[in-house]
Amino acid sequence: MILSPFEWTIAKRYMLPGRGEAFIAMVAGISLVAVMLGVAALVIVMSVMNGFRAELLDKIVGLNGHAIVQAYGGRLDDWQDILKRVEATPGVTRASPLIEQPLLATFNGRVEAILVRGNTGSDIQRLSAKRLVGNFAELRAGSSNVAIGSRLAESLGAQIGDTITIINPQGRSTPFGTVPRQIGYRVAAIFEIGVYDYDNAYVVMPIADAQTLLLTGDTIGMIEVTTTNADTAAQTLAPIKQALAGRAQVTDWKTINASLFEALAVERVAMFVVLSIIVLVAVFNILSSLIMLVRAKTRDIAILRTMGATRKSLLKVFVTIGFIIGALGTAVGLALGLVFLYFRQSVVNGVEFLTGQPLWDPQIRFLTELPSRSDPVEITVICLMALVLSFLATLYPALTAASTDPVQVLRYE
Known part of the structure; x- marks a missing residue:
């Protein structure tokens, strides 16, 4: 909508407060601030929700793969043949044997529940990217070296070079009963994945050492699989699932973490709807400010009409005024x-310092820091929504101004 110099002059004049119009200007300013806060809140919340989902997905899938093949009973005896079949499946980029077993660890009188994770050498090297201190190269079969999560290291009070004791309840049988198996392992590295549950429980060791600790022989617990597309992992592994029916189950990441990601999806939609109401309220403020402006300028509008101003010109003037308020609020927001x-993160830390209350507890939020990932398409939709609503709010006042009858207004002037 292009304005003529005359129309633009009138629009600028009406956007600036005149004598006795301070209240109208204040309402227009409140409208601008309301649009700004609404757009800012939507951008912040949706980006944080996107970041939360993306970070969880990257960390969970990056560590555990897109799917797992796990035998009924927890042990894969002929895992080499199954591994070859999985690797040969179209769409599979990586398949790796894995052992995971919940056990106990103790150090200096402290006892913590842990999850022993037996990995191949290549998987251990991939995990080394998460290293805080230590050397993952020391995790060799038979070395009795392990890597532990940063939160677990804090809970146990263990540091690099300390020896922790891992307790396996399924130990050796004696005439007096089963004696738990206790083996000491040296902490060679400490890592931080960024997911609290992982950093608080994982103890990583070579797969051969895990088999020795758990007395499982040459068997493994599962095979983790990575595919070309995480979203289609179930379809990619459908042939494997059918071939192993009755022997093993194939579970993709969506099924394993279904409750978590479904809750995030519901919360994301709910937050968008609720915060959109803020923008809607701001639009009603624009509507009310324009109605008051039209009422205050009724005499001026009548004079402009007698001087030759068309209804279309007045319509464009008042639409422009309201739209500029909405556009400025959207841009600043x-x-x-x-x-x-x-x-x-600095804002969160500052609020925590001022209030003395933790706003981002990793034990509850899973992640150690507030994530964010902005989606350009989503931000564009938010801005367009604010602009369209602002435009619609201008129509009624603008049509009212354009339909002003100068004869009726100026009859008694």
Whole structure:
């Protein structure tokens, strides 16, 4: 919508407060701030929700693969043949044997529940990217070296070079009963994945050492699989699932973490709907401010009509005024939201310092830091929604102004 110089002059004049119009200007300013806060809130919340889902997906899938093949009973005896079949499946990029077993670890009188994870050498090297201290190269079969999560290291009070004791309840049988198996392992590395549950429980060791600890012989617990597309992992592994029916089960990451990601999806939609109401309220503020402006300028509008101003010109003037308020609020809100997201962790730390209350507890939130991932398409939709609603809010006041009858207004002037 292009304005003529005359129309633009009138629009600028009406956007600036005149004598006795301070209240109208205040309402227009409140409308602008409301749109700004609504857009900023939507951008911040949706980006954080996207980041939360993406970070969880990256960390969970990056560590555990897109799917697992697990035998009924927990032990795969002929796992070499199954591994070859899985690797030969179209769409599979990596398949690796894995052992996971919940056990207990003790150090200096402290006892913690752990999850022993037996990995191949290549998988251990991939995990080395998460290293905080130590050397993953020391995790060799028969070395009795392990890597532990950072939170577990804090809970046990263990550091690099310390020896922790891992207790396997399924120990050796004696005339006096089963004696738990206790083996000491040296902490060679400490890692941080970024997911609290993992960092608080995982003890990683070579798969051969895990087999010795668990007395499982040459068997493994499962095979983790990575595919070309995480979203189609179930379809990719459908032939394997059918071939292993009755012997092993194939479970993709969506099934394993279904409750978590479904809850995130529901919360994401709910937050978008609730926060959109803020923008809607701001739009009603624009509507009310324009109605008051039209009422205050009724005499001026009548004079403009007698001087030759067309109904279309007046319509364009008042639509422009309301739309500019909405557009400025949207632009400033977008900028505010992006700035907040950039300094999000500093803001969280500052609020925690001022209030003395933890806002981001890793034990509850799974992740150690507030995540963020902005979706350009989603941000565009938010901005367009604010602009369209702002435009619609201008129509009624603008049509009212355009339909003003100068004869009726100026009859008694």
